[in-house]
Amino acid sequence: MAGNSQRRGATRKAGSKKGASVGTGGHSRKSLEGKGPTPKAEDRPYHVAHKRKALAEKRQASRGSSGRPAGLKGGRKSSTHEIVGGRNSVLEALRVGVPVTTVYVATRLEGDDRTREIISIAADAGYPLLEVTRTELDRLTDGSVHQGVAIQVPPYQYADDEELLDLAEASATAPLVVALDGVTDPRNLGAVLRSAGAFGVHGLMVPERRSAGVTAAAWKVSAGAAARVPVARVTNLARTLQEWKKAGVFVVGLDGGGDVPIGDLPFAADPLVIVVGSEGKGLSRLVREQCDAIASIPIGSAVESLNAGVAAGIALYEVARHRA
Structure with a gap:
């Protein structure tokens, strides 16, 4: 009935009456303070940008502070990335520590030791x-033959x-270098690199202009020798040969109308x-004009x-035969 104080829930239990709230006294002020500017994405460990930055730093450290493979001091580089295919070429490049951007492997690849x-x-x-x-x-x-594997390499150094x-001096053998004059086919450059690697040549020289560079085609034909035999690019080949002659190096050119047969190669x-x-x-x-002899x-x-x-x-076989 109306005014019945015995109804359930109509009365307040003893001690349940709320009193005045105590002031915060500044206790919650700290929670209202800002946390500062939001960190950059690359500085947040959980962010993909941070992982990408860490991977880039790792690659940079693996190729040295100058960004080029170990053992080379300076020099120039090509301007584009290259795709190198073929099991021998890829394996040789990885063995000598050439910096690699990506390794590609075909699905359902029939594996072997390589x-x-x-x-x-x-x-x-960590590639x-x-x-x-x-x-x-x-x-x-x-469209070249890749045998199911390929790598993307940075610009050639x-x-x-x-x-x-310097490399010849470190090897304690007489310097032996091959210079290419007007060779514009990178496959020919790759073939020379392969022969150079087989006969212990200390390096190749090519002019900057009107000459083939170390491209994917050269890598492929060299069968990995491009990773072992350094290639120097010079501004003026004739002037460089002249300077080398002053340093005590002999220059022998190869030409069909030469002065001596290749079997009697001088200065070998x-x-x-x-x-x-x-x-x-x-x-x-x-x-x-800079050659001491034409063979x-x-x-x-x-x-x-x-x-x-x-x-x-x-020619390199004849040099090896004479030096032996």
């Missing part, structure tokens, strides 16, 4: 390892010409630069000339 070592080195070095379709690998390598002499046991010209034009006039390789009349890779291989 592919297992490639994956192992890439994993230990990004991507599994892609063979169609994608064909596109990346521009060219050596300085003086570094080649001395500090030596072998100059190989282009297949069509041969040695340029200014470079020929020729006897060939059949039905063959007009040998390409640079074959000519360099024959």
Whole structure:
């Protein structure tokens, strides 16, 4: 009924009456203070930008403070990244520590000792390892034979010409360098690199203009020798040869109308630069003038000339034979 104070819930229990609230006295002021500016994304450990930055720093440290492979002091570099395909080329590059941006492996790859070592080195070095379709690998390598593996390498780091002499001095052997005069096909450059690696050449010299550079095609043909044999790019080949001659290095050019046959190659046991010209034009006039001798390789009349890779291989074999 109305006014019945015995109804359940109609009365307040003893001691439940709320009293005056105590003031905060500034106790909650700290919670209202700001936390400062938001950190940059790359400074937040959980953010993808931070992980990307850490990976970039790791790659930079692996290639040295100058950003080039260990053992090379200065020099110039090419301007674009290159895709190197083929198991031998990729494995040689990884073995010598060439900085790698990405390692690509084909799906359902039939592995062998080389592919297992490639994956192992890439994993230990922390390189990004991507599994892609063979169609994608064909596109990346521009249709060349890749055998299911490829790597993306940063711009090639060219050596300085003086570094080649330093390498020869460190090896305690007479300097042996191959210079290319007007060779514009990167596959020929790769073939010369392969011969150079086989016969212990201390390095190659190429001019900056009208000459092939170390591209993916050169990497492929070199079968990994591009990772072991440094290539120096010089502004003026004739002037560089002149300076080397003053330092006591002999220069022998290869040409069909040479003074001596390749079997009687002069200065083979001395500090030596072998100059190989282009297949069509041969040695340029200014470079020929710097040669101490011109050697020729006897060939059949039905063959007009040998390409640079074959000519360099024959000449380097003769040098090795004389030095032995």
